Amino acid sequence: MAGSDSTASGADPGGMIREKRRAALASVMAGAGLTVMKLAAGLATGSLGILAEAAHSGLDTVAAIRTRFAVKPSWRPPDAEHHYGHGKVENLTALAEAALLVVTSFWIIQEALGRMIHPTVDVEPNLWAFVVIGVSIVVDIVRARDLRDVARRSKSQALEADALHFSTDIASSGVVLLGLVGVLVARRYDIPG
Numbered sequence: 001m002a003g004s005d006s007t008a009s010g011a012d013p014g015g016m017i018r019e020k021r022r023a024a025l026a027s028v029m030a031g032a033g034l035t036v037m038k039l040a041a042g043l044a045t046g047s048l049g050i051l052a053e054a055a056h057s058g059l060d061t062v063a064a065i066r067t068r069f070a071v072k073p074s075w076r077p078p079d080a081e082h083h084y085g086h087g088k089v090e091n092l093t094a095l096a097e098a099a100l101l102v103v104t105s106f107w108i109i110q111e112a113l114g115r116m117i118h119p120t121v122d123v124e125p126n127l128w129a130f131v132v133i134g135v136s137i138v139v140d141i142v143r144a145r146d147l148r149d150v151a152r153r154s155k156s157q158a159l160e161a162d163a164l165h166f167s168t169d170i171a172s173s174g175v176v177l178l179g180l181v182g183v184l185v186a187r188r189y190d191i192p193g
Helices: 013-045 048-071 088-117 127-154 157-188
Strands: none
Touching: 013 048, 013 127, 013 157, 048 088, 048 127, 048 157, 088 157, 127 157
């Protein structure tokens, strides 16, 4: 019976579309806020790590926007052009997010190599930089947990990819935090380089 399967009929069992869109919208809002904070802190300190985090958060925001718009069509039932339904919309969104990360990674590598070969920027860590990275870690923990929970209940690969992504962001923010501490230690003890 075609109408008995809620996914096949296009129905939204338990309001999952609404829940998925809510989680994605919260991720968009958090990402936009973190992007602005990290960009300001990165420009104020000259830290490539924080600027890279800002670029990363900006791409996260773009990816979260794509995810937000992908979850609704993924519930549409099969039609004449899409015999197996529209569920692959979320898979394509997750693939696009991965591609954005690769592009960002190449930019960060290029900038880091340039700074190592021709050191022209002095990093000036300050309290603001530490606060921004600390807030970023907390926000990413909350986002990853929320997205993972909604992804598990809705079986959404796009939200699961976002959750995994934000889990790795916690580690990259931790590395930036260690880098800032390293700069402070090097200055304190006059360690060159």
